[in-house]
Amino acid sequence: MFDPASPFIGKTDPLQPVQKTSFAEDRLKVAVQSCELLPGSIATEAQISERFGLGRAAVRVALARLSAMGLVHPIRRSGWKVLPVTGALIGDVIAARRQVEPCLAEARPDAVALSRMEELAEMIEVLEGQRDSASLTTRRGYERELLDILSNAVGNRLMAHFLVGLWDHSERIMRFLETPALPPFAACQARALTQAVAAGDGARIVALRMSDITTFQEYAFAGLMRDRTELGVPLDAHDASSNNGQPRPDGGATPGTKITGEPGIKSNNGVSS
Template structure:
Protein backbone atom coordinates (compact mmCIF):
# COMPACT_ATOMS: atom_id res chain seq x y z
CA UNK A 1 0.00 0.00 0.00
CA UNK A 2 1.29 3.45 -0.91
CA UNK A 3 2.35 5.46 2.12
CA UNK A 4 3.26 9.11 1.37
CA UNK A 5 4.81 9.39 4.85
CA UNK A 6 7.17 6.46 4.33
CA UNK A 7 10.81 7.31 5.20
CA UNK A 8 11.76 5.71 1.89
CA UNK A 9 9.83 8.32 -0.08
CA UNK A 10 11.61 11.41 -1.36
CA UNK A 11 11.24 14.50 0.79
CA UNK A 12 11.98 17.13 -1.85
CA UNK A 13 8.51 18.68 -1.59
CA UNK A 14 7.03 18.29 1.90
CA UNK A 15 4.01 20.50 1.23
CA UNK A 16 0.75 18.85 0.19
CA UNK A 17 -1.36 20.50 -2.57
CA UNK A 18 -3.75 22.07 -0.03
CA UNK A 19 -0.80 23.54 1.86
CA UNK A 20 0.71 24.92 -1.34
CA UNK A 21 -2.58 26.60 -2.21
CA UNK A 22 -2.93 28.07 1.28
CA UNK A 23 0.64 29.37 1.17
CA UNK A 24 0.10 30.89 -2.28
CA UNK A 25 -3.13 32.56 -1.17
CA UNK A 26 -1.48 34.05 1.91
CA UNK A 27 1.53 35.25 -0.09
CA UNK A 28 -0.51 36.85 -2.86
CA UNK A 29 -2.94 38.42 -0.39
CA UNK A 30 -0.01 40.11 1.35
CA UNK A 31 1.32 41.23 -2.03
CA UNK A 32 -2.01 42.84 -2.92
CA UNK A 33 -2.58 44.47 0.49
CA UNK A 34 0.96 45.86 0.63
CA UNK A 35 0.65 47.15 -2.97
CA UNK A 36 3.58 44.95 -3.99
CA UNK A 37 1.12 44.04 -6.73
CA UNK A 38 0.12 47.59 -7.63
CA UNK A 39 -3.57 48.57 -7.71
CA UNK A 40 -4.88 48.45 -11.28
CA UNK A 41 -1.99 46.28 -12.52
CA UNK A 42 -2.58 43.27 -14.76
CA UNK A 43 -0.47 40.12 -14.88
CA UNK A 44 -0.86 36.55 -16.11
CA UNK A 45 -0.77 33.46 -13.89
CA UNK A 46 2.58 32.52 -15.43
CA UNK A 47 4.10 35.89 -14.61
CA UNK A 48 2.80 35.82 -11.03
CA UNK A 49 3.99 32.25 -10.61
CA UNK A 50 7.50 33.12 -11.77
CA UNK A 51 7.70 36.37 -9.83
CA UNK A 52 6.75 34.83 -6.48
CA UNK A 53 8.19 31.35 -7.01
CA UNK A 54 4.80 29.62 -6.72
CA UNK A 55 3.28 26.72 -8.65
CA UNK A 56 0.87 27.55 -11.47
CA UNK A 57 -1.94 25.39 -10.07
CA UNK A 58 -1.63 26.94 -6.60
CA UNK A 59 -1.55 30.45 -8.09
CA UNK A 60 -4.69 29.77 -10.13
CA UNK A 61 -6.65 28.61 -7.06
CA UNK A 62 -5.25 31.41 -4.88
CA UNK A 63 -6.25 34.09 -7.40
CA UNK A 64 -9.74 32.63 -7.64
CA UNK A 65 -10.07 32.88 -3.86
CA UNK A 66 -8.78 36.45 -3.83
CA UNK A 67 -11.29 37.22 -6.56
CA UNK A 68 -14.08 35.92 -4.33
CA UNK A 69 -13.22 38.54 -1.69
CA UNK A 70 -12.90 41.33 -4.24
CA UNK A 71 -9.13 41.92 -4.33
CA UNK A 72 -8.52 40.79 -7.94
CA UNK A 73 -10.63 39.85 -10.94
CA UNK A 74 -9.92 38.07 -14.24
CA UNK A 75 -9.56 39.98 -17.50
CA UNK A 76 -10.30 37.88 -20.57
CA UNK A 77 -7.19 36.99 -22.57
CA UNK A 78 -5.04 39.32 -20.42
CA UNK A 79 -4.67 37.79 -16.97
CA UNK A 80 -5.68 39.02 -13.54
CA UNK A 81 -6.24 42.63 -12.55
CA UNK A 82 -5.65 43.95 -9.04
CA UNK A 83 -8.61 45.97 -7.80
CA UNK A 84 -7.83 49.68 -8.41
CA UNK A 85 -8.00 52.12 -5.51
CA UNK A 86 -10.59 54.77 -6.36
CA UNK A 87 -12.51 57.42 -4.48
CA UNK A 88 -15.64 55.31 -4.89
CA UNK A 89 -13.95 52.28 -3.31
CA UNK A 90 -12.71 54.36 -0.38
CA UNK A 91 -16.20 55.77 0.12
CA UNK A 92 -17.77 52.32 0.03
CA UNK A 93 -15.27 50.97 2.58
CA UNK A 94 -15.85 53.91 4.94
CA UNK A 95 -19.64 53.63 4.65
CA UNK A 96 -19.57 49.88 5.25
CA UNK A 97 -17.21 50.19 8.22
CA UNK A 98 -19.50 52.74 9.90
CA UNK A 99 -22.33 50.24 9.71
CA UNK A 100 -20.49 47.02 10.49
CA UNK A 101 -18.14 48.13 13.26
CA UNK A 102 -21.13 48.94 15.44
CA UNK A 103 -21.31 45.17 16.08
CA UNK A 104 -18.27 45.60 18.35
CA UNK A 105 -20.60 47.05 21.00
CA UNK A 106 -21.47 43.51 22.07
CA UNK A 107 -17.97 42.01 22.23
CA UNK A 108 -16.89 40.43 25.50
CA UNK A 109 -13.31 39.12 25.12
CA UNK A 110 -12.20 36.48 27.62
CA UNK A 111 -9.45 37.01 30.20
CA UNK A 112 -6.67 35.73 27.91
CA UNK A 113 -7.78 38.01 25.07
CA UNK A 114 -7.97 41.03 27.39
CA UNK A 115 -4.46 40.34 28.69
CA UNK A 116 -3.15 40.11 25.13
CA UNK A 117 -4.85 43.40 24.23
CA UNK A 118 -3.05 45.09 27.12
CA UNK A 119 0.28 43.71 25.90
CA UNK A 120 -0.41 44.85 22.36
CA UNK A 121 -1.40 48.33 23.53
CA UNK A 122 1.96 48.72 25.30
CA UNK A 123 3.89 47.61 22.22
CA UNK A 124 1.90 49.91 19.93
CA UNK A 125 2.56 52.90 22.18
CA UNK A 126 6.30 52.23 22.06
CA UNK A 127 6.35 51.83 18.28
CA UNK A 128 4.15 54.84 17.54
CA UNK A 129 6.94 57.32 18.19
CA UNK A 130 9.37 55.62 15.82
CA UNK A 131 9.29 56.91 12.26
CA UNK A 132 11.22 54.24 10.32
CA UNK A 133 9.43 51.99 7.85
CA UNK A 134 10.17 48.77 9.75
CA UNK A 135 8.63 50.13 12.96
CA UNK A 136 5.56 51.32 11.05
CA UNK A 137 5.06 47.89 9.48
CA UNK A 138 5.51 46.18 12.84
CA UNK A 139 3.15 48.61 14.55
CA UNK A 140 0.49 47.99 11.92
CA UNK A 141 0.76 44.23 12.40
CA UNK A 142 0.20 44.60 16.15
CA UNK A 143 -2.69 47.01 15.61
CA UNK A 144 -4.29 44.48 13.30
CA UNK A 145 -3.81 41.71 15.87
CA UNK A 146 -5.56 43.87 18.46
CA UNK A 147 -8.50 44.49 16.13
CA UNK A 148 -8.65 40.82 15.17
CA UNK A 149 -8.80 39.96 18.88
CA UNK A 150 -11.92 42.11 19.11
CA UNK A 151 -13.46 40.59 15.99
CA UNK A 152 -12.84 37.09 17.38
CA UNK A 153 -15.20 37.99 20.22
CA UNK A 154 -18.07 38.93 17.87
CA UNK A 155 -20.87 36.37 18.20
CA UNK A 156 -22.11 36.83 14.63
CA UNK A 157 -19.31 35.11 12.70
CA UNK A 158 -20.62 36.27 9.32
CA UNK A 159 -20.46 39.87 10.51
CA UNK A 160 -16.96 39.28 11.91
CA UNK A 161 -15.81 37.86 8.56
CA UNK A 162 -17.19 40.90 6.73
CA UNK A 163 -15.47 43.21 9.22
CA UNK A 164 -12.09 41.53 8.70
CA UNK A 165 -12.49 42.00 4.94
CA UNK A 166 -13.16 45.71 5.38
CA UNK A 167 -10.04 46.06 7.50
CA UNK A 168 -8.09 44.29 4.74
CA UNK A 169 -9.31 46.86 2.21
CA UNK A 170 -8.50 49.71 4.60
CA UNK A 171 -4.93 48.48 5.03
CA UNK A 172 -4.43 48.37 1.27
CA UNK A 173 -5.86 51.87 0.84
CA UNK A 174 -3.47 53.22 3.48
CA UNK A 175 -0.48 51.58 1.81
CA UNK A 176 -1.56 53.08 -1.50
CA UNK A 177 -2.03 56.61 -0.17
CA UNK A 178 1.05 56.77 2.03
CA UNK A 179 3.88 58.38 0.09
CA UNK A 180 7.51 58.62 1.23
CA UNK A 181 7.10 62.31 1.98
CA UNK A 182 3.71 62.04 3.67
CA UNK A 183 3.00 61.56 7.35
CA UNK A 184 1.89 57.97 8.09
CA UNK A 185 -1.60 57.34 9.42
CA UNK A 186 -1.74 57.63 13.21
CA UNK A 187 -1.99 54.54 15.40
CA UNK A 188 -5.36 53.39 16.64
CA UNK A 189 -6.32 54.22 20.23
CA UNK A 190 -5.06 50.88 21.44
CA UNK A 191 -4.87 51.63 25.16
CA UNK A 192 -8.38 53.08 25.24
CA UNK A 193 -9.75 50.10 23.29
CA UNK A 194 -8.14 47.64 25.70
CA UNK A 195 -9.50 49.53 28.71
CA UNK A 196 -13.01 49.76 27.24
CA UNK A 197 -13.00 46.03 26.44
CA UNK A 198 -11.85 45.20 29.98
CA UNK A 199 -14.66 47.35 31.41
CA UNK A 200 -17.24 45.80 29.07
CA UNK A 201 -18.00 49.28 27.73
CA UNK A 202 -19.28 48.48 24.27
CA UNK A 203 -20.49 52.02 23.68
CA UNK A 204 -16.98 53.33 24.27
CA UNK A 205 -15.47 50.74 21.91
CA UNK A 206 -17.81 51.81 19.11
CA UNK A 207 -17.12 55.50 19.76
CA UNK A 208 -13.37 54.85 19.49
CA UNK A 209 -13.82 52.92 16.26
CA UNK A 210 -16.04 55.64 14.75
CA UNK A 211 -13.34 58.20 15.60
CA UNK A 212 -10.75 56.01 13.87
CA UNK A 213 -12.96 55.75 10.78
CA UNK A 214 -13.32 59.54 10.68
CA UNK A 215 -9.54 59.92 10.93
CA UNK A 216 -9.16 57.37 8.12
CA UNK A 217 -11.62 59.32 5.97
CA UNK A 218 -9.76 62.60 6.54
CA UNK A 219 -6.44 60.94 5.72
CA UNK A 220 -7.87 59.41 2.55
CA UNK A 221 -9.31 62.73 1.38
CA UNK A 222 -5.96 64.44 1.96
CA UNK A 223 -4.21 61.65 0.06
CA UNK A 224 -6.57 61.91 -2.89
CA UNK A 225 -6.02 65.66 -3.02
CA UNK A 226 -2.28 65.02 -3.40
CA UNK A 227 -2.89 62.55 -6.24
CA UNK A 228 -2.16 63.92 -9.71
CA UNK A 229 -4.34 61.43 -11.57
CA UNK A 230 -6.31 63.19 -14.32
CA UNK A 231 -10.08 63.04 -13.95
CA UNK A 232 -12.28 62.28 -16.92
CA UNK A 233 -9.78 59.89 -18.54
CA UNK A 234 -11.66 57.19 -20.44
CA UNK A 235 -10.94 53.81 -18.83
CA UNK A 236 -9.76 50.81 -20.78
CA UNK A 237 -12.31 48.68 -22.56
CA UNK A 238 -13.78 45.82 -20.59
CA UNK A 239 -11.66 43.39 -22.55
CA UNK A 240 -8.25 44.74 -21.55
CA UNK A 241 -6.41 42.36 -23.83
CA UNK A 242 -7.52 43.91 -27.11
CA UNK A 243 -6.99 47.27 -28.78
CA UNK A 244 -8.92 47.67 -32.03
CA UNK A 245 -8.51 43.99 -32.65
CA UNK A 246 -4.78 44.00 -31.84
CA UNK A 247 -3.20 42.53 -28.74
CA UNK A 248 -2.17 45.14 -26.21
CA UNK A 249 1.59 45.41 -25.74
CA UNK A 250 1.22 46.58 -22.16
CA UNK A 251 -0.80 43.74 -20.64
CA UNK A 252 0.79 41.77 -17.88
CA UNK A 253 4.25 42.04 -16.45
CA UNK A 254 7.16 39.75 -16.00
CA UNK A 255 9.50 39.65 -12.99
CA UNK A 256 11.77 42.64 -12.88
CA UNK A 257 9.47 44.75 -15.04
CA UNK A 258 6.91 47.32 -13.98
CA UNK A 259 3.41 45.87 -13.87
CA UNK A 260 1.09 47.70 -16.21
CA UNK A 261 -1.31 50.18 -14.62
CA UNK A 262 -4.66 50.99 -16.14
CA UNK A 263 -5.07 54.53 -17.50
CA UNK A 264 -6.30 56.96 -14.89
CA UNK A 265 -5.03 54.92 -11.93
CA UNK A 266 -2.08 55.70 -9.79
CA UNK A 267 1.08 53.72 -10.50
CA UNK A 268 3.22 52.05 -7.90
CA UNK A 269 5.47 55.11 -8.00
CA UNK A 270 2.65 57.44 -7.03
CA UNK A 271 2.38 59.03 -10.49
CA UNK A 272 -0.63 58.64 -12.73
CA UNK A 273 -0.18 56.93 -16.06
Protein backbone atom coordinates in the same frame (compact mmCIF):
# COMPACT_ATOMS: atom_id res chain seq x y z
CA MET B 1 -1.60 0.88 3.71
CA PHE B 2 0.25 3.77 2.10
CA ASP B 3 1.40 6.33 4.65
CA PRO B 4 2.53 9.65 3.10
CA ALA B 5 4.10 10.60 6.45
CA SER B 6 6.29 7.49 6.60
CA PRO B 7 9.97 8.29 7.32
CA PHE B 8 10.93 5.74 4.63
CA ILE B 9 9.41 7.84 1.83
CA GLY B 10 11.57 10.48 0.20
CA LYS B 11 10.62 14.05 1.03
CA THR B 12 11.00 15.66 -2.37
CA ASP B 13 8.36 18.27 -1.64
CA PRO B 14 7.47 19.16 1.98
CA LEU B 15 4.23 20.89 1.00
CA GLN B 16 1.04 19.08 0.08
CA PRO B 17 -1.18 20.58 -2.69
CA VAL B 18 -3.56 22.11 -0.14
CA GLN B 19 -0.63 23.68 1.71
CA LYS B 20 0.79 25.04 -1.54
CA THR B 21 -2.54 26.68 -2.36
CA SER B 22 -2.84 28.16 1.12
CA PHE B 23 0.72 29.49 0.95
CA ALA B 24 0.09 30.99 -2.50
CA GLU B 25 -3.12 32.64 -1.31
CA ASP B 26 -1.42 34.15 1.75
CA ARG B 27 1.55 35.36 -0.30
CA LEU B 28 -0.54 36.96 -3.04
CA LYS B 29 -2.93 38.50 -0.52
CA VAL B 30 0.01 40.19 1.20
CA ALA B 31 1.30 41.34 -2.21
CA VAL B 32 -2.07 42.94 -3.03
CA GLN B 33 -2.55 44.55 0.39
CA SER B 34 0.96 45.98 0.48
CA CYS B 35 0.64 47.23 -3.12
CA GLU B 36 3.54 45.03 -4.17
CA LEU B 37 1.01 44.12 -6.86
CA LEU B 38 -0.05 47.63 -7.77
CA PRO B 39 -3.74 48.62 -7.88
CA GLY B 40 -4.95 48.55 -11.47
CA SER B 41 -2.05 46.41 -12.71
CA ILE B 42 -2.69 43.35 -14.87
CA ALA B 43 -0.66 40.15 -14.97
CA THR B 44 -1.06 36.64 -16.32
CA GLU B 45 -0.95 33.57 -14.12
CA ALA B 46 2.41 32.69 -15.70
CA GLN B 47 3.88 36.11 -14.82
CA ILE B 48 2.65 35.90 -11.23
CA SER B 49 3.90 32.33 -10.89
CA GLU B 50 7.36 33.30 -12.10
CA ARG B 51 7.57 36.50 -10.08
CA PHE B 52 6.66 34.89 -6.75
CA GLY B 53 8.10 31.42 -7.35
CA LEU B 54 4.72 29.71 -7.04
CA GLY B 55 3.17 26.82 -8.97
CA ARG B 56 0.69 27.66 -11.71
CA ALA B 57 -2.07 25.48 -10.25
CA ALA B 58 -1.69 27.04 -6.79
CA VAL B 59 -1.64 30.54 -8.30
CA ARG B 60 -4.84 29.85 -10.27
CA VAL B 61 -6.73 28.72 -7.15
CA ALA B 62 -5.29 31.55 -5.04
CA LEU B 63 -6.35 34.20 -7.57
CA ALA B 64 -9.85 32.74 -7.70
CA ARG B 65 -10.09 33.06 -3.92
CA LEU B 66 -8.75 36.63 -3.98
CA SER B 67 -11.36 37.37 -6.64
CA ALA B 68 -14.07 36.16 -4.25
CA MET B 69 -12.67 38.63 -1.69
CA GLY B 70 -12.99 41.46 -4.20
CA LEU B 71 -9.23 42.07 -4.45
CA VAL B 72 -8.63 40.95 -8.05
CA HIS B 73 -10.74 39.99 -11.04
CA PRO B 74 -10.10 38.29 -14.40
CA ILE B 75 -9.70 40.25 -17.62
CA ARG B 76 -10.54 38.27 -20.75
CA ARG B 77 -7.46 37.42 -22.81
CA SER B 78 -5.24 39.55 -20.55
CA GLY B 79 -4.91 37.94 -17.14
CA TRP B 80 -5.88 39.17 -13.69
CA LYS B 81 -6.39 42.78 -12.67
CA VAL B 82 -5.80 44.07 -9.16
CA LEU B 83 -8.79 46.08 -8.01
CA PRO B 84 -8.01 49.78 -8.61
CA VAL B 85 -8.12 52.22 -5.72
CA THR B 86 -10.79 54.81 -6.54
CA GLY B 87 -12.67 57.46 -4.62
CA ALA B 88 -15.80 55.34 -4.91
CA LEU B 89 -14.05 52.31 -3.41
CA ILE B 90 -12.72 54.39 -0.50
CA GLY B 91 -16.18 55.83 0.14
CA ASP B 92 -17.78 52.38 0.05
CA VAL B 93 -15.23 50.94 2.48
CA ILE B 94 -15.66 53.81 4.94
CA ALA B 95 -19.46 53.65 4.78
CA ALA B 96 -19.44 49.87 5.24
CA ARG B 97 -17.08 50.08 8.20
CA ARG B 98 -19.37 52.60 9.91
CA GLN B 99 -22.23 50.16 9.47
CA VAL B 100 -20.39 47.00 10.56
CA GLU B 101 -17.85 47.99 13.22
CA PRO B 102 -20.52 48.63 15.90
CA CYS B 103 -20.75 44.83 16.13
CA LEU B 104 -17.46 45.03 18.06
CA ALA B 105 -19.45 46.36 21.01
CA GLU B 106 -20.47 42.74 21.61
CA ALA B 107 -16.88 41.45 21.65
CA ARG B 108 -16.02 39.64 24.86
CA PRO B 109 -12.49 38.19 24.63
CA ASP B 110 -11.49 35.63 27.24
CA ALA B 111 -8.79 36.34 29.83
CA VAL B 112 -5.96 35.04 27.65
CA ALA B 113 -7.05 37.13 24.66
CA LEU B 114 -7.52 40.21 26.81
CA SER B 115 -4.04 39.79 28.28
CA ARG B 116 -2.64 39.62 24.74
CA MET B 117 -4.52 42.81 23.84
CA GLU B 118 -2.88 44.58 26.78
CA GLU B 119 0.56 43.43 25.60
CA LEU B 120 -0.18 44.59 22.06
CA ALA B 121 -1.43 47.99 23.26
CA GLU B 122 1.81 48.52 25.16
CA MET B 123 3.97 47.61 22.16
CA ILE B 124 1.88 49.84 19.86
CA GLU B 125 2.44 52.78 22.19
CA VAL B 126 6.20 52.16 22.18
CA LEU B 127 6.32 52.11 18.36
CA GLU B 128 3.95 55.04 17.80
CA GLY B 129 5.70 57.99 16.20
CA GLN B 130 8.52 55.94 14.69
CA ARG B 131 8.61 56.38 10.93
CA ASP B 132 11.16 53.83 9.74
CA SER B 133 9.75 51.05 7.59
CA ALA B 134 10.50 48.21 10.00
CA SER B 135 8.84 49.94 12.96
CA LEU B 136 5.77 50.88 10.89
CA THR B 137 5.37 47.34 9.59
CA THR B 138 5.72 45.89 13.10
CA ARG B 139 3.31 48.38 14.64
CA ARG B 140 0.68 47.76 11.99
CA GLY B 141 1.02 44.03 12.48
CA TYR B 142 0.35 44.51 16.20
CA GLU B 143 -2.65 46.75 15.47
CA ARG B 144 -4.13 44.21 13.10
CA GLU B 145 -3.60 41.39 15.60
CA LEU B 146 -5.40 43.43 18.26
CA LEU B 147 -8.36 44.05 15.95
CA ASP B 148 -8.43 40.41 14.87
CA ILE B 149 -8.67 39.38 18.53
CA LEU B 150 -11.71 41.64 18.83
CA SER B 151 -13.36 40.31 15.68
CA ASN B 152 -12.79 36.71 16.84
CA ALA B 153 -14.67 37.53 20.05
CA VAL B 154 -17.79 38.72 18.20
CA GLY B 155 -20.72 36.31 18.36
CA ASN B 156 -22.00 37.05 14.84
CA ARG B 157 -19.36 35.32 12.72
CA LEU B 158 -20.75 36.58 9.42
CA MET B 159 -20.40 40.18 10.55
CA ALA B 160 -16.91 39.50 11.88
CA HIS B 161 -15.86 37.89 8.58
CA PHE B 162 -17.16 40.84 6.60
CA LEU B 163 -15.34 43.25 8.90
CA VAL B 164 -12.03 41.46 8.39
CA GLY B 165 -12.46 41.96 4.63
CA LEU B 166 -13.10 45.68 5.13
CA TRP B 167 -9.93 45.98 7.20
CA ASP B 168 -8.04 44.28 4.37
CA HIS B 169 -9.34 46.86 1.90
CA SER B 170 -8.54 49.70 4.32
CA GLU B 171 -4.96 48.53 4.70
CA ARG B 172 -4.49 48.39 0.93
CA ILE B 173 -5.96 51.87 0.48
CA MET B 174 -3.74 53.28 3.22
CA ARG B 175 -0.61 51.71 1.70
CA PHE B 176 -1.51 53.00 -1.75
CA LEU B 177 -2.05 56.59 -0.61
CA GLU B 178 1.05 56.84 1.58
CA THR B 179 3.58 59.30 0.20
CA PRO B 180 6.65 61.05 1.60
CA ALA B 181 4.55 64.24 1.69
CA LEU B 182 2.19 62.69 4.22
CA PRO B 183 3.10 61.47 7.71
CA PRO B 184 2.42 57.76 8.35
CA PHE B 185 -1.13 56.86 9.22
CA ALA B 186 -1.62 57.29 12.97
CA ALA B 187 -1.79 54.33 15.33
CA CYS B 188 -5.19 53.19 16.54
CA GLN B 189 -6.25 54.04 20.09
CA ALA B 190 -5.10 50.64 21.31
CA ARG B 191 -4.84 51.37 25.04
CA ALA B 192 -8.24 53.05 25.31
CA LEU B 193 -9.83 50.33 23.18
CA THR B 194 -8.37 47.58 25.33
CA GLN B 195 -9.61 49.27 28.51
CA ALA B 196 -13.10 49.64 27.04
CA VAL B 197 -13.16 45.96 26.07
CA ALA B 198 -11.98 44.91 29.54
CA ALA B 199 -14.77 46.99 31.10
CA GLY B 200 -17.38 45.61 28.68
CA ASP B 201 -18.18 49.19 27.66
CA GLY B 202 -19.80 48.67 24.25
CA ALA B 203 -20.64 52.34 23.72
CA ARG B 204 -17.00 53.33 24.32
CA ILE B 205 -15.78 50.63 21.96
CA VAL B 206 -18.02 51.95 19.18
CA ALA B 207 -17.02 55.58 19.85
CA LEU B 208 -13.32 54.70 19.59
CA ARG B 209 -13.81 52.76 16.36
CA MET B 210 -15.84 55.58 14.80
CA SER B 211 -13.06 57.98 15.75
CA ASP B 212 -10.46 55.77 14.06
CA ILE B 213 -12.64 55.50 10.95
CA THR B 214 -12.89 59.30 10.81
CA THR B 215 -9.09 59.51 11.07
CA PHE B 216 -8.81 57.03 8.19
CA GLN B 217 -11.30 59.05 6.14
CA GLU B 218 -9.33 62.26 6.67
CA TYR B 219 -6.08 60.53 5.77
CA ALA B 220 -7.59 59.08 2.59
CA PHE B 221 -9.00 62.48 1.61
CA ALA B 222 -5.61 64.13 2.11
CA GLY B 223 -3.99 61.43 0.00
CA LEU B 224 -6.50 61.82 -2.81
CA MET B 225 -5.94 65.59 -2.87
CA ARG B 226 -2.23 64.96 -3.55
CA ASP B 227 -2.88 62.37 -6.25
CA ARG B 228 -2.29 63.63 -9.80
CA THR B 229 -3.64 60.49 -11.45
CA GLU B 230 -5.36 61.25 -14.76
CA LEU B 231 -8.92 60.02 -15.08
CA GLY B 232 -10.17 58.63 -18.36
CA VAL B 233 -11.89 55.78 -20.16
CA PRO B 234 -9.71 52.66 -20.14
CA LEU B 235 -9.22 50.32 -23.05
CA ASP B 236 -10.23 47.37 -20.91
CA ALA B 237 -13.43 48.93 -19.56
CA HIS B 238 -15.66 46.31 -21.12
CA ASP B 239 -13.69 43.36 -19.80
CA ALA B 240 -12.99 44.91 -16.40
CA SER B 241 -16.65 45.60 -15.80
CA SER B 242 -17.47 41.94 -15.39
CA ASN B 243 -16.29 38.98 -13.40
CA ASN B 244 -17.67 35.82 -14.94
CA GLY B 245 -20.79 37.76 -15.83
CA GLN B 246 -21.06 39.52 -12.47
CA PRO B 247 -20.84 43.35 -12.23
CA ARG B 248 -17.71 44.72 -10.57
CA PRO B 249 -17.80 47.56 -8.04
CA ASP B 250 -15.19 49.56 -9.97
CA GLY B 251 -16.89 49.08 -13.35
CA GLY B 252 -13.48 49.05 -15.02
CA ALA B 253 -13.22 52.79 -14.51
CA THR B 254 -9.51 52.84 -13.79
CA PRO B 255 -7.05 51.98 -16.57
CA GLY B 256 -4.61 49.19 -15.87
CA THR B 257 -1.17 48.39 -17.19
CA LYS B 258 0.87 45.26 -17.40
CA ILE B 259 2.53 44.36 -14.16
CA THR B 260 6.00 45.77 -13.53
CA GLY B 261 8.60 45.24 -10.89
CA GLU B 262 9.15 48.96 -10.27
CA PRO B 263 8.24 49.92 -6.71
CA GLY B 264 6.34 53.09 -5.91
CA ILE B 265 4.90 53.69 -9.39
CA LYS B 266 1.16 53.89 -9.75
CA SER B 267 -0.27 51.73 -12.45
CA ASN B 268 -2.81 54.16 -13.89
CA ASN B 269 -0.64 56.93 -15.29
CA GLY B 270 -0.23 58.43 -11.85
CA VAL B 271 2.83 59.88 -10.18
CA SER B 272 5.24 58.03 -7.98
CA SER B 273 3.84 57.14 -4.60
